[in-house]
Amino acid sequence: MPAREHFHSVMRIGPVQIGTHRDRAGRTVHAAVCTADRCGWSADYTSRSAAQLAARTHRCKVR
Ligand SMILES: [Zn+2]
Numbered sequence: 001m002p003a004r005e006h007f008h009s010v011m012r013i014g015p016v017q018i019g020t021h022r023d024r025a026g027r028t029v030h031a032a033v034c035t036a037d038r039c040g041w042s043a044d045y046t047s048r049s050a051a052q053l054a055a056r057t058h059r060c061k062v063r
Helices: 048-057
Strands: 008-013 016-024 030-035 042-045
Touching: 008 048, 016 048, 030 048, 042 048
Parallel strands: none
Antiparallel strands: 008 016, 016 030, 030 042
């Protein structure tokens, strides 16, 4: 999992972790990151609900 600055409010849905951080422009970004070893999927979202939806619908290649 890549190191992110000010990564907080982490929650977990299945293999996917969702955390909130601020990007360099100071905007709040909700990042969804799959923790499965060979998957490597991650994406940033502007809302927490979008990140949660993506986490729930993520189809892990590893599984
Ligand atoms: Zn995955």
